[in-house]
Amino acid sequence: xxxxxxxxxxxxxxxxxxxxxxxxxxxxxxxxxxxxxxxxxxxxxxxxxxxxxxxxxxxxxxxxxxxxxxxxxxxxxxxxxxxxxxxxxxxxxxxxxxxxxxxxxxxxxxxxxxxxxxxxxxx
Amino acid sequence: xxxxxxxxxxxxxxxxxxxxxxxxxxxxxxxxxxxxxxxxxxxxxxxxxxxxxxxxxxxxxxxxxxxxxxxxxxxxxxxxxxxxxxxxxxxxxxxxxxxxxxxxxxxxxxxxxxxxxxxxxxx
Amino acid sequence: xxxxxxxxxxxxxxxxxxxxxxxxxxxxxxxxxxxxxxxxxxxxxxxxxxxxxxxxxxxxxxxxxxxxxxxxxxxxxxxxxxxxxxxxxxxxxxxxxxxxxxxxxxxxxxxxxxxxxxxxxxx
Amino acid sequence: xxxxxxxxxxxxxxxxxxxxxxxxxxxxxxxxxxxxxxxxxxxxxxxxxxxxxxxxxxxxxxxxxxxxxxxxxxxxxxxxxxxxxxxxxxxxxxxxxxxxxxxxxxxxxxxxxxxxxxxxxxx
DNA sequence: GTGGTCTAGACCACT
DNA sequence: GTGGTCTAGACCACT
Numbered sequence: 001x002x003x004x005x006x007x008x009x010x011x012x013x014x015x016x017x018x019x020x021x022x023x024x025x026x027x028x029x030x031x032x033x034x035x036x037x038x039x040x041x042x043x044x045x046x047x048x049x050x051x052x053x054x055x056x057x058x059x060x061x062x063x064x065x066x067x068x069x070x071x072x073x074x075x076x077x078x079x080x081x082x083x084x085x086x087x088x089x090x091x092x093x094x095x096x097x098x099x100x101x102x103x104x105x106x107x108x109x110x111x112x113x114x115x116x117x118x119x120x121x122x123x
Numbered sequence: 124x125x126x127x128x129x130x131x132x133x134x135x136x137x138x139x140x141x142x143x144x145x146x147x148x149x150x151x152x153x154x155x156x157x158x159x160x161x162x163x164x165x166x167x168x169x170x171x172x173x174x175x176x177x178x179x180x181x182x183x184x185x186x187x188x189x190x191x192x193x194x195x196x197x198x199x200x201x202x203x204x205x206x207x208x209x210x211x212x213x214x215x216x217x218x219x220x221x222x223x224x225x226x227x228x229x230x231x232x233x234x235x236x237x238x239x240x241x242x243x244x245x246x
Numbered sequence: 247x248x249x250x251x252x253x254x255x256x257x258x259x260x261x262x263x264x265x266x267x268x269x270x271x272x273x274x275x276x277x278x279x280x281x282x283x284x285x286x287x288x289x290x291x292x293x294x295x296x297x298x299x300x301x302x303x304x305x306x307x308x309x310x311x312x313x314x315x316x317x318x319x320x321x322x323x324x325x326x327x328x329x330x331x332x333x334x335x336x337x338x339x340x341x342x343x344x345x346x347x348x349x350x351x352x353x354x355x356x357x358x359x360x361x362x363x364x365x366x367x368x369x
Numbered sequence: 370x371x372x373x374x375x376x377x378x379x380x381x382x383x384x385x386x387x388x389x390x391x392x393x394x395x396x397x398x399x400x401x402x403x404x405x406x407x408x409x410x411x412x413x414x415x416x417x418x419x420x421x422x423x424x425x426x427x428x429x430x431x432x433x434x435x436x437x438x439x440x441x442x443x444x445x446x447x448x449x450x451x452x453x454x455x456x457x458x459x460x461x462x463x464x465x466x467x468x469x470x471x472x473x474x475x476x477x478x479x480x481x482x483x484x485x486x487x488x489x490x491x492x
Numbered sequence: 493g494t495g496g497t498c499t500a501g502a503c504c505a506c507t
Numbered sequence: 508g509t510g511g512t513c514t515a516g517a518c519c520a521c522t
Contacts, residue, residue: 266472304510320509344490349389355458382522
């Protein structure tokens with residue numbers, strides 16, 4: 001069983017949703033180094049999407065260094081140390097924050113306003 | 124002259140970039156109620172993009188209630204009070220933050236980590 | 247017209263052949279920043295291969311930072327300075343040489359033998 | 370004990386890795402004519418790979434004339450003279466160099482650049 | 493059985 | 508017309 005929820009109405013490409021969710025699971029330590037991912041055909045059947053869509057997500061995960069694939073064997077979570085993982089997390093997080101905060105600044109938001117908004121959402 | 128910068132490599136649709144930047148200018152009070160926007164053909168020529176793309180941006184701005192169009196005369200910044208503007212701003216900001224923070228949570232980031240990252244980028 | 251030759255007997259994936267050849271053309275300055283690549287459908291028809299195979303090659307080129315794509319407009323050679331280009335070249339070249347020379351060393355070849363073999367092939 | 374290191378992340382097929390490493394050992398004289406190779410099942414167990422994969426590597430080695438098999442007895446390093454060995458080595462090396470240098474030429478590298486890069490890696 | 497490559501073809505957003 | 512995403516389905520090498 002894969003712990004992935006796909007939304008068909010969000011506008012976010014399916015492969016991106018899969019990529020985001022599995023990345024998060026690896027980065028948060030919910031999936032461990034060496035753990036096998038489901039075979040692309042199995043995942044496709046389970047999620048009721050095309051094999052190619054799953055493959056695209058797996059490819060991006062491999063490119064990000066979070067998994068590796070072995071022809072004939074399957075795909076596995078990469079052997080990353082705790083330090084590697086937090087580095088990957090900061091990378092993902094930092095790239096996203098750069099974009100997000102550039103937009104907040106463009107809207108003229110003050111630091112205080114942003115922090116207040118975050119606190120409201122984290123409570 | 125329009126104060127808009129378009130990036131061809133960011134991956135963000137051009138109409139969206141225009142929409143974002145003009146929205147921000149109106150919300151921040153850099154453009155005032157009644158100010159006229161450039162004619163679609165003028166803007167297209169200046170930005171070296173298609174008339175259709177500009178038209179799409181203007182349409183979205185009108186739909187958001189930030190401008191209004193008068194047939195044969197052009198487009199103008201809507202007559203919004205200070206209260207209306209901050210409401211618009213909170214709307215834009217809030218919708219975006221909901222998405223952003225859902226993602227941060229998915230990555231397992233703590234409130235403290237996020238605030239530290241924001242402060243670093245606002246300094 | 248695209249200056250690409252595809253071999254169906256080499257065993258090298260088609261998208262890789264395209265990638266290699268276009269990379270070389272950009273790196274060698276045979277294609278210039280801002281030059282447009284043929285539309286993927288045009289290239290596919292010309293090379294008598296699938297649209298998807300061309301797309302995969304274009305994608306890898308974009309990932310390598312050698313081209314960028316604009317939806318609705320097409321794909322273009324990236325704006326790289328001469329310094330950027332030689333950096334890309336050294337990157338491609340260096341990665342490949344690391345692999346090649348590791349193999350030569352494994353076979354127990356001396357530096358002199360390798361240099362002699364190269365000279366024979368460059369004459 | 371077999372002196373073979375297998376990488377699961379290199380992308381090179383396992384049977385090819387085995388083939389490369391044993392070829393090198395025979396060619397460099399680290400394994401001698403008449404030396405027996407480990408039994409297929411033993412090697413598979415030690416390397417934690419499938420029997421079929423080892424069998425494929427052994428078959429390729431036999432095809433290359435580097436080993437021979439005797440039914441019921443096992444596989445042995447072929448009876449090759451020093452001259453035979455250096456011929457095999459030149460064959461392996463030459464085929465590989467043809468490919469490698471064709472690629473270097475495609476990238477527009479000069480003879481001097483290549484030699485400099487090799488020297489840096491052999492130092 | 494597994495992933496890797498390739499195909500024909502559809503629909504979409506953007507220009 | 509352009510690239511982006513998604514689909515069903517085929518054949519291959521590797522295990």
